[in-house]
Amino acid sequence: MQARLKEKSKLMNYQQTVEKNYRWNFFWLTLDNMMFFFIFMGLSPYTILPFYLKNFTASPILIAMIPAIYIVGQALPQPFMAKFLKGKPERKKYLLLAAYFQRFGILGLFMLTVIQPLVNLPPTLTIVLFFLALTIQVGGSGFYLPTWLDFVGRAIPRRRGLLFGVSNFFGGIMGIGIGWLLSYLLGHYPYHQAMPVITGIAFLASMLSFGAILAWREAVPPMEELNPQVEQGQPARIRDDKNFIKYLVLRGITVVLEIAVPLYTLYALDIIKVPAAQIGVFTLILSLSETVFNPLWGWIGDKSNYKYVILAAGGAGALAALFAAGIPTLAVSYLVFLLAGMMVSGFQLANFQIIFDFSPRNMVPSYTAISQIALSPVTGVAPFIGGYLIQTLGYASTFWGVGIIGLASLAGMAIMVRDPKEKKPLVLKPAKGS
Numbered sequence: 001m002q003a004r005l006k007e008k009s010k011l012m013n014y015q016q017t018v019e020k021n022y023r024w025n026f027f028w029l030t031l032d033n034m035m036f037f038f039i040f041m042g043l044s045p046y047t048i049l050p051f052y053l054k055n056f057t058a059s060p061i062l063i064a065m066i067p068a069i070y071i072v073g074q075a076l077p078q079p080f081m082a083k084f085l086k087g088k089p090e091r092k093k094y095l096l097l098a099a100y101f102q103r104f105g106i107l108g109l110f111m112l113t114v115i116q117p118l119v120n121l122p123p124t125l126t127i128v129l130f131f132l133a134l135t136i137q138v139g140g141s142g143f144y145l146p147t148w149l150d151f152v153g154r155a156i157p158r159r160r161g162l163l164f165g166v167s168n169f170f171g172g173i174m175g176i177g178i179g180w181l182l183s184y185l186l187g188h189y190p191y192h193q194a195m196p197v198i199t200g201i202a203f204l205a206s207m208l209s210f211g212a213i214l215a216w217r218e219a220v221p222p223m224e225e226l227n228p229q230v231e232q233g234q235p236a237r238i239r240d241d242k243n244f245i246k247y248l249v250l251r252g253i254t255v256v257l258e259i260a261v262p263l264y265t266l267y268a269l270d271i272i273k274v275p276a277a278q279i280g281v282f283t284l285i286l287s288l289s290e291t292v293f294n295p296l297w298g299w300i301g302d303k304s305n306y307k308y309v310i311l312a313a314g315g316a317g318a319l320a321a322l323f324a325a326g327i328p329t330l331a332v333s334y335l336v337f338l339l340a341g342m343m344v345s346g347f348q349l350a351n352f353q354i355i356f357d358f359s360p361r362n363m364v365p366s367y368t369a370i371s372q373i374a375l376s377p378v379t380g381v382a383p384f385i386g387g388y389l390i391q392t393l394g395y396a397s398t399f400w401g402v403g404i405i406g407l408a409s410l411a412g413m414a415i416m417v418r419d420p421k422e423k424k425p426l427v428l429k430p431a432k433g434s
Helices: 002-020 022-042 048-054 060-075 078-085 092-119 123-155 160-188 191-215 242-253 255-259 261-272 278-303 306-326 330-358 361-373 376-393 395-416
Strands: none
Touching (some): 022 123, 022 160, 022 191, 022 278, 048 060, 048 191, 048 261, 060 255, 060 376, 078 092, 078 361, 092 191, 123 160, 123 361, 242 255, 242 330, 242 361, 255 261, 255 306, 255 330, 255 395, 261 278, 261 330, 278 306, 330 361
């Protein structure tokens, strides 16, 4: 009895500390996520980075590898990090280490855009250094994400959709400024003078984000909170959560919608023959769309279910592909990037938030890692398939295929995947091999 009272006292003290730090952490987490969203816009793997790389290669496969590396590079380290975190109550010190490597990669991209025109680096070496810096950045993100999501789940036990919706909204407002600035710079200066300004601003934003991470206050949970007992009749491993597995399979198929986004930029340049300054306009539209819809996605997710966010956002992405395939005009390209922004923002917000719907509280890093790594095979192969199809069948046929496959996978998710909030939450104890 005394031991049970002692455990209850520890848990109450932990919960009181979480509540005491709630508003403080809500503010600094909002600021950090706002900076992250802004950095994503400034170093967009869908518009800005493909445009930069296009100056050194005409290969659609290499250019389509940018979002592939962005997703795969984040996914691959996560199972290792999830395994490492098991049984470790602290999170912040590991977050700081991973955040350091993220910023080192961003610094590498900034230095490349500065040094390349000064010393006239050859295209091959520029491409190698570009992907090296990008890999360091997203690899750091891979170690960071499961730790960060678990920290957010502990520090912000409620209204997480509001946090992400608000922070993404204000980050998007700043991203609109980046889009306007890029459009202005590319309209008045060559790319090698415009890009260092954009990447430099992104690096400064990453340092502000690092300062926000330093300000976070961590409440370390007692071991009883980390390892609750398995409830009778509940599955003991992630692979036994059949509903989650079905979600992962169908969500993995929808990755084709994300892979298509950077190809819209190439399509506009190669087929519609838009001037370079339009890249800034596309980025502006993408940013505006993500900004406007982020609070809506957060509200829908908090009020109902993040499965609905994925279905609605994926539907917008499928429409973008079908419009691009059927009506190749500049005006429709604006609509395509508007719909693509809806998809990107919805997927970004729901990808992590839906984990809290599926996962028991002590398994968030593992569920996060599994959900991210499940996307890797499709993401790794899709750029090569997409590049091959574009070279052999053309843009239009590729986009038709992307749109149809996307709609089919979304229909399957709507029918086959049960809403995770409607089921009794699993309370799993980490098991070997899960």
